[in-house]
Amino acid sequence: MPGNTLRDLEQAHSALERFIQEHFSRQKERFHYGDWFEPLYFDLCEYTGRKGKRIRPLMLMLSYRAFQGDRALTDPSLLRCATALELLHTFVLMHDDVIDRSEKRRGLPTFHKLCAGRLAISEDRDRIGENIAMVMGDIVYAMAIQTLHESDFPPAIKDRVMSEFLQYTVDTGSGEILDILLGCQDVARVKQEQIEEMYHLKTTRYTFEAPCLMGALLAGATAEKLEGLKAITTPLGLAFQIQNDLIEYKAMNPLEPQGSCDLLEGKKTLLLKEAFLALDDVERSFLQMCLSSMAKRESALLKIQELVDKSGAVQLLEQRCGQLFAKSESMIDTGIFSAVEAESLHGLLATVRQQVRQVA
């Protein structure tokens, strides 16, 4: 990673963490609802403040920088736009965890578990915790839009950024629904293209395209460069999601499966589909049987792991990831971007690859 990108990254990260903390203090007066709301707001600050990669807001800031936006990385309005993306992510995580009934997020209780823990009742406590988390998630999404809406970029730019932001959240939601729908289908029926479409909506557009495009728009990049950016982020997002799947798969311990394990939830990952395709007919039937078994625990998971390992899908996808990252790199050097921009964009990609390694 070029030295200036690394410096930018460190500066952006620390400015962002500080800004998010202060933001919650500043916003508190809007939540003047009385004592009953205090614990929820406290939990929300704690939850958002947990150590995360902050990949989306950092992408926005690095992209802004790559296109020579004239504001400093500590500029409050730039940090506002970045924070809006992190709040959007907080909202998505809160709802996702309810959907998946996950118990842990970033090593601590999920938001609905925090809510349930604060209830003095026993009957229906989990369900009520989920209900509160759902509405708190809605509130956080509204906060995200408020945060973006109150940045002081020129109206025409802000308007455009807001439009993109809203459409990206619609796309993300659609991707989540596709994820749920594919989860209900047999692995034989799900097509690779559908899984890739789901990844594109759920990960690529949300985690890479939206942040990079918004940063570039704020910096005043041309339409041609915006299109060029999309061409970079398309393979990048897919590679990132595949890597994440592989990391989760490798970390999985079938003897102690966690609640949010992709396989247990019936998620249709490219890994599972590639494994299915690489197996023979008998093995395929066996894999389908293990996946559909109600128990799905321990013995079934062990068997699935054995079949996936045997299929060679892990190696195949690792190779594909390498190709996708290379494709992404090559899209930087097509002549659309200036030398300075290209250097920064290479730095941005290096940051993403480093983030992936950190997860591993």
Add this chain to the structure above:
Amino acid sequence: MPGNTLRDLEQAHSALERFIQEHFSRQKERFHYGDWFEPLYFDLCEYTGRKGKRIRPLMLMLSYRAFQGDRALTDPSLLRCATALELLHTFVLMHDDVIDRSEKRRGLPTFHKLCAGRLAISEDRDRIGENIAMVMGDIVYAMAIQTLHESDFPPAIKDRVMSEFLQYTVDTGSGEILDILLGCQDVARVKQEQIEEMYHLKTTRYTFEAPCLMGALLAGATAEKLEGLKAITTPLGLAFQIQNDLIEYKAMNPLEPQGSCDLLEGKKTLLLKEAFLALDDVERSFLQMCLSSMAKRESALLKIQELVDKSGAVQLLEQRCGQLFAKSESMIDTGIFSAVEAESLHGLLATVRQQVRQVA
């Protein structure tokens, strides 16, 4: 109701219904996700298009008219702002129905029931239907903001309206959470002021203050008049919510209780609290016992109904409603508003009272 208000109301209502239908056709291209999304979009159009009171968008339009906004009631940008409120309401209903596990909405299946009905699986179908409805609700909220964002009122006015809209959605969410929290508490511990705060956040601000204020802002009303409007809507919203509670209570059939019955859900209404306060100690204990009984069905509901009827709380609250409506009327004639505005505002209140009667 003055003749011009009635004419306005009829014109606004038919223009609105037409606009909402066309809006879904126009927006379709944004949801170019492929065949899998079509049934969901179809269900969303059907769900939003169901015959409802449209009280929020109509309040906005009548308020705009009362303050002599210079656009016609058929102006697309005015209809956009009104439609944004109806989409916000659609989103709130979708999430509320998941929270309450309701099965019917406007006489037809709730959105999560529609989703569940489209799934080809049997295992976990209800839960997955709820998950899809939750994310679709998120998408509809984003659509609501997009709709408002794309109206062509002058930027300064639009900005202010957007700020108010966002804060009102935050308040509504907070009111819903308070509703959930009060639902977990014993009727003896819940204070009347808490119930009224919940009504204020959940009903008054959302259903009356936000629409009227937004309409007035779009028409360019002064700050003093906006404050005057809030003073009118505060008693109005409370009266409306109490009336709704009374209507639901009177329509309740303990022998065939419906899934979304307030009493079955443990909701803390003013009616229940007033009844509790009016009973003697023995009756109070009995009421608490019936409310906390796990079964809560038939015999418990019959007994609760007997106690509430005996308490005289219905009559007390009917009286209070009359006083609140009168208070609301009187706040129109404090000299803040011009004679023309005052006449229109009286017409607006008459519309609300008529809506309440329609429900009954």
